[in-house]
Amino acid sequence: MTDKEGAQEDMSDVDALFASAREVPPQMPKNLEQAILRDAAQVQARRLEAQTQARSGQGATPERGLHRIWRQFSTAIGGWPALGGLAAASLVGLWVGVAPPAFLPDPVESFVAYSSGAQLISEQGYDVSLLMSEEVFE
Amino acid sequence: MLVLYANGDGQAAAELMRRLGPRCFGVALRVLGNAAEAEDVTQEAMMRLWRMAPDWQSGQAKVSTWLYRVVMNLCIDLKRRQRGGHVDLDAIPEPPDPARSAPEQLQEAARQDALQQALMQLPERQRQAVVLRHIEELANPDIAGIMDISVEAVESLTARGKRTLAKILAERRDELGYADD
Numbered sequence: 001m002t003d004k005e006g007a008q009e010d011m012s013d014v015d016a017l018f019a020s021a022r023e024v025p026p027q028m029p030k031n032l033e034q035a036i037l038r039d040a041a042q043v044q045a046r047r048l049e050a051q052t053q054a055r056s057g058q059g060a061t062p063e064r065g066l067h068r069i070w071r072q073f074s075t076a077i078g079g080w081p082a083l084g085g086l087a088a089a090s091l092v093g094l095w096v097g098v099a100p101p102a103f104l105p106d107p108v109e110s111f112v113a114y115s116s117g118a119q120l121i122s123e124q125g126y127d128v129s130l131l132m133s134e135e136v137f138e
Numbered sequence: 139m140l141v142l143y144a145n146g147d148g149q150a151a152a153e154l155m156r157r158l159g160p161r162c163f164g165v166a167l168r169v170l171g172n173a174a175e176a177e178d179v180t181q182e183a184m185m186r187l188w189r190m191a192p193d194w195q196s197g198q199a200k201v202s203t204w205l206y207r208v209v210m211n212l213c214i215d216l217k218r219r220q221r222g223g224h225v226d227l228d229a230i231p232e233p234p235d236p237a238r239s240a241p242e243q244l245q246e247a248a249r250q251d252a253l254q255q256a257l258m259q260l261p262e263r264q265r266q267a268v269v270l271r272h273i274e275e276l277a278n279p280d281i282a283g284i285m286d287i288s289v290e291a292v293e294s295l296t297a298r299g300k301r302t303l304a305k306i307l308a309e310r311r312d313e314l315g316y317a318d319d
Contacts, residue, residue, distance in 0.1 A: 040151035043188040
């Protein structure tokens with residue numbers, strides 16, 4: 001056999017090996033198939049979720065009127081916790097006004113005790129005629 | 139199919155995996171010579187396919203060509219990271235072929251082992267080009283696109299690679315039973 005014939009034979013052996021490799025390709029392990037499909041499902045789910053969020057963001061109608069003002073106000077003072085604090089403080093203030101503690105003068109009684117505004121003013125040391133004069137009001 | 143997947147079709151992923159997964163795995167296995175590494179590369183390449191799906195534009199290169207390129211780049215990256223590491227040839231599984239008798243299967247397995255061992259002796263770029271040309275049967279222009287080289291360079295790499303393989307395997311001709319064929 002010449003060198004050329006020998007080389008051709010070697011090449012045909014390699015070609016036969018290539019053909020055999022093509023004929024029986026390596027099998028993918030089952031766990032790899034499952035891992036690939038799991039990745040695909042996760043990527044797909046994340047993408048669909050992002051698309052849904054983007055669509056719902058675009059479809060939202062803008063708030064109008066009092067609702068918007070109320071939301072801006074509540075946001076400005078600190079949201080629902082701040083609103084709760086404001087409501088509690090208002091109730092305490094009302095309660096102190098209606099039923100004050102013993103060491104404080106009763107504001108309701110002090111007003112009811114005077115029969116008229118003129119009496120209240122005169123008892124507080126003001127001169128009614130002076131208050132009513134044009135010079136004072138001008 | 140990729141567009142279907144991007145639009146949320148649940149079955150499209152399974153079909154893409156069935157068509158493309160074994161090709162990725164086969165190439166990675168031949169180039170890396172290690173089943174565990176080939177699995178990692180295949181999973182990562184397919185993950186990049188899933189992420190890229192919404193941006194894919196029909197009219198671009200074929201999906202398979204794109205994927206081969208990703209696999210090759212991942213193989214190169216892996217080899218760069220593990221320079222000086224060993225090659226575990228025993229990790230390569232040999233698929234059973236029920237149509238052949240047990241002695242035939244053993245001889246075929248020995249021949250495929252010999253081919254893989256010979257492939258692993260080639261320089262990395264030659265090995266990639268030979269696998270893509272002679273096992274995946276891709277056209278030279280496609281290989282040039284995948285490897286980012288000229289068609290002439292592909293021809294040169296595959297010719298030199300095949301000659302080297304023939305030389306390596308000629309020394310084992312009797313052992314592999316080719317003298318009897």
